[in-house]
Amino acid sequence: MDERVNRDVGAGVTDRDPDADLMLRVRDGDGASFGVLLDKHRLPVVHFLYRMIQNHAVAEELAQEVFLRVYRSRATYEPSAKFTTWLFRIATHLALNSLRDGKHERLEERLDETSGDMPVRQVADTRPSVEQSMVYRTRLDEVRRAVAALPEKQRAAVLMHKYQEMEYTQIAKVLDCSESAVKSLLFRAYETLRARLAHMA
Amino acid sequence: MKCPLEAKGDEVLLAYSSRKLDAADVPTLEGHLENCPACRGFVQAQRTVWNVLDVWEPAPVPADFDRRLYQRIDRHVSWIDRLLGPFQGLGLGRAVPIAASAGLVLMAGLMIQRTPAPQPQPQHDTAQMEALQPEQVVLALDEMEALSQLSRPVHADSKM
Numbered sequence: 153m154d155e156r157v158n159r160d161v162g163a164g165v166t167d168r169d170p171d172a173d174l175m176l177r178v179r180d181g182d183g184a185s186f187g188v189l190l191d192k193h194r195l196p197v198v199h200f201l202y203r204m205i206q207n208h209a210v211a212e213e214l215a216q217e218v219f220l221r222v223y224r225s226r227a228t229y230e231p232s233a234k235f236t237t238w239l240f241r242i243a244t245h246l247a248l249n250s251l252r253d254g255k256h257e258r259l260e261e262r263l264d265e266t267s268g269d270m271p272v273r274q275v276a277d278t279r280p281s282v283e284q285s286m287v288y289r290t291r292l293d294e295v296r297r298a299v300a301a302l303p304e305k306q307r308a309a310v311l312m313h314k315y316q317e318m319e320y321t322q323i324a325k326v327l328d329c330s331e332s333a334v335k336s337l338l339f340r341a342y343e344t345l346r347a348r349l350a351h352m353a
Numbered sequence: 354m355k356c357p358l359e360a361k362g363d364e365v366l367l368a369y370s371s372r373k374l375d376a377a378d379v380p381t382l383e384g385h386l387e388n389c390p391a392c393r394g395f396v397q398a399q400r401t402v403w404n405v406l407d408v409w410e411p412a413p414v415p416a417d418f419d420r421r422l423y424q425r426i427d428r429h430v431s432w433i434d435r436l437l438g439p440f441q442g443l444g445l446g447r448a449v450p451i452a453a454s455a456g457l458v459l460m461a462g463l464m465i466q467r468t469p470a471p472q473p474q475p476q477h478d479t480a481q482m483e484a485l486q487p488e489q490v491v492l493a494l495d496e497m498e499a500l501s502q503l504s505r506p507v508h509a510d511s512k513m
Binding site: 190195198199202203208212215216219220223224288291295299314315320335338339345346349350352353 | 363364397398399401402403404405406408411414415419421422426429
């Protein structure tokens with residue numbers, strides 16, 4: 153009876169989560185499935201870490217560490233939650249540790265580094281003028297500073313809510329807190345961002 | 354409809370601002386927004402934040418990201434992974450005792466290899482013995498000659 157219940161729980165998660173199914177195949181020795189997961193989640197993980205850390209080199213390094221830990225954990229993987237919950241829990245943990253370890257770095261140094269950030273949604277056959285590029289850079293710099301000024305957990309919650317489109321319950325599992333705590337984090341974060349960025353309409 | 358801001362239900366306004374509010378709830382909220390400047394201002398400001406955040410597009414991931422990752426995976430497969438590799442499918446409950454036994458066998462082998470080798474005699478003792486031996490031979494020969502002279506018979510007509 154218990155085994156059947158456990159099987160149903162496990163089967164239920166993988167039925168709703170194809171990524172968990174892929175990870176189970178990795179557990180069983182299918183290396184190609186790891187490649188599929190990497191293809192799907194590489195960009196979101198790197199971008200999340202970059203927006204948290206705002207340093208391309210560190211973000212890539214941490215992203216590699218995330219996938220390395222996923223791979224090394226393959227033998228004991230159990231789909232107790234969505235794969236992306238587990239994935240972003242690892243990423244958030246590494247990002248928060250990195251931020252705390254690098255606290256001696258001046259935030260201004262990190263923000264002033266030459267950024268490889270791209271203008272978004274350029275029309276293919278037109279290039280931005282110098283003025284447009286300058287306006288873009290100024291707005292981008294303001295956005296980056298506003299996000300960087302958020303406390304780390306608020307920052308993580310906003311990034312997952314906005315860019316990963318995660319629901320409150322999933323963010324709560326990633327941050328290991330209650331759903332009401334997530335709502336509080338997001339309320340305060342967006343309130344701060346509205347105060348800093350609303351003039352950019 | 355009760356004002357979401359007064360009811361501290363700004364998640365409704367957040368969802369509406371990002372166009373994720375349930376379609377069934379939209380007409381009711383929009384009716385309220387027509388009459389509530391505070392909520393209208395909230396939505397306008399939140400949509401600005403949303404649009405501005407959309408501007409932030411990080412640089413593409415380098416083309417060699419995967420190659421470097423797989424190199425790291427190869428480097429960081431630990432000796433534990435190599436030891437447990439054949440037992441991956443067994444599950445931790447059976448792999449650990451087997452791995453522990455393998456570890457004990459390994460340790461036993463290392464200990465057996467450490468039996469001390471026979472120690473050679475110290476060099477200086479050997480040299481001394483080699484040096485003494487010729488002298489002892491000469492002494493022995495002298496003694497033999499002396500003994501041989503003493504053992505010769507004394508004849509009567511030997512002249513003195």
